[in-house]
Amino acid sequence: MSLRADLSSADLDEIRQSALGAADPLGVAAELAEAAESGRLADEEDAGYALALAGEIAESRAKHDAALRYVDRALEAYGKRDDSRVGAARGLRARILFRVGREDEAVAELEPLRPLLTQYGDAAAYVSAALAVGGRHRVAEEWLTEAVKTALAGRDGEPASADDAGLLFFLLQQRHRVRHVLGLPHDTHDNLAERLETKLANTSAQAAATPADDLLFFPRAEFDQVIAEWPALAEVYGGDWDEHRARLERELVRLAGVGRTGLALLRGSAAGLKRQEGDRAAYAKQLTGEISWPPERNAPCWCGSGSKYKKCCRPRV
Incomplete structure (x- = not known):
């Protein structure tokens, strides 16, 4: 698979969906890294994303040393950026560190990501996924529970905005899955997660108003x-x-x-x-x-x- 020049964010998203089914996924990873470092991206700010994607592909093929090199280069490319993509790259790095037995370093990588759980909807997924690789399901449950409480604090159980509602939904959903893995009994937050899941799955009912x-x-x-x-x-x-x-x-x-x-x-x-x-x-x-x-x-x-x-x-x- 030969990647074209001037890869856009959309192109990178498509590659993320198709790379693992490619004939030579590791070759795709190497090309992504080369594209990021030789200026073959439409937006130079996507260099971190391309390198992190290369790391994700290498990790999926158990090439952990290469994966770690790619993700370290991704974090260098991101520089002082502080957003969810950077958090996802750090979550990936922690995941790889767990896989190679560097558990203390993995936990140290994840600790600073805890505040992101109440800032970005996808943080619950990449933080808990990394902890799961390290067998730290109870830690994930503890962090997600604290994040849910923070999201609900002082709001009488109701999110303050649409963005808060979406964030709470994904937090509750991820926490519910982690608790299921642990075999824990349902609590109030689990029941709320299930009610939301049921509402979202109820696509046979008519909308309350004409679609906008x-x-x-x-x-x-x-x-x-x-x-x-x-x-x-x-x-x-x-x-x-x-x-x-x-x-x-x-x-x-x-x-x-x-x-x-x-x-x-x-x-x-x-x-x-x-x-x-x-x-x-x-x-x-x-x-x-x-x-x-x-x-x-x-x-x-x-x-x-x-x-x-x-x-x-x-x-x-």
């Missing part, structure tokens, strides 16, 4: 045509297809968090929107094709990428 035009979903080719025809709609739908999907996923999580059931996306097209002269609300009202949300974790993602939901749009919070 901001739940319009455009497949990749259609999205590109829409933005080319109406550049101002990038403010509404996102500047690229990845942002488009991420915005929709966040909005669906928010709606689920406030009790909406029967959630679905409206599949749109550039031609259809053009017939309505770019009037989004009018176009949404006449659409009938819906995509139920959420899919099962192992089912194909709602966006049509062909990847499983759990490895595609679900982590995008």
Whole structure:
């Protein structure tokens, strides 16, 4: 597999979904590292992401020394950045350290990530995954419990915003899974996690209100045509297809968090929107094709990428 020049963030996302099925995944990892370090990325700030992805591929093939080298170079490339991607890279580094028996170093890598549990929706997944590799399920349960309590503190059990609702959902969900692994009895937070899961799975019920035009979903080719025809709609739908999907996923999580059931996306097209002269609300009202949300974790993602939901749009919070 030969990677083209000027790889974008979207290209890297696609490689992440397909690399493990490639004929030579380690070759893909090496090419990613070379692309990051020779300036063959569309955005030089993606160098850390490309190198971390190389580390993830090497780890999956038990090439732990190479994986650790890649992730160390990723963290160097990230520099002083402090966001969820950096946290994910540090979680990956801790995971690799656990695999090679350097447990004290792994725990030291994870400790500073604890505050991220109440800042980023995907932090619960990469922190608990690293602890699971080290057999530290009880530590994961302790950290997630503390994060849930922090997320709920002073709010009478109700999240203060849509972002808080999404974050709480993923915290509760991850904590619930860890407690299941440990065989612990259900508590109040477990019951809340199950109620939220049930609400989200209840896609057969009708939505409480007419779907809003901001739940319009455009497949990749259609999205590109829409933005080319109406550049101002990038403010509404996102500047690229990845942002488009991420915005929709966040909005669906928010709606689920406030009790909406029967959630679905409206599949749109550039031609259809053009017939309505770019009037989004009018176009949404006449659409009938819906995509139920959420899919099962192992089912194909709602966006049509062909990847499983759990490895595609679900982590995008």
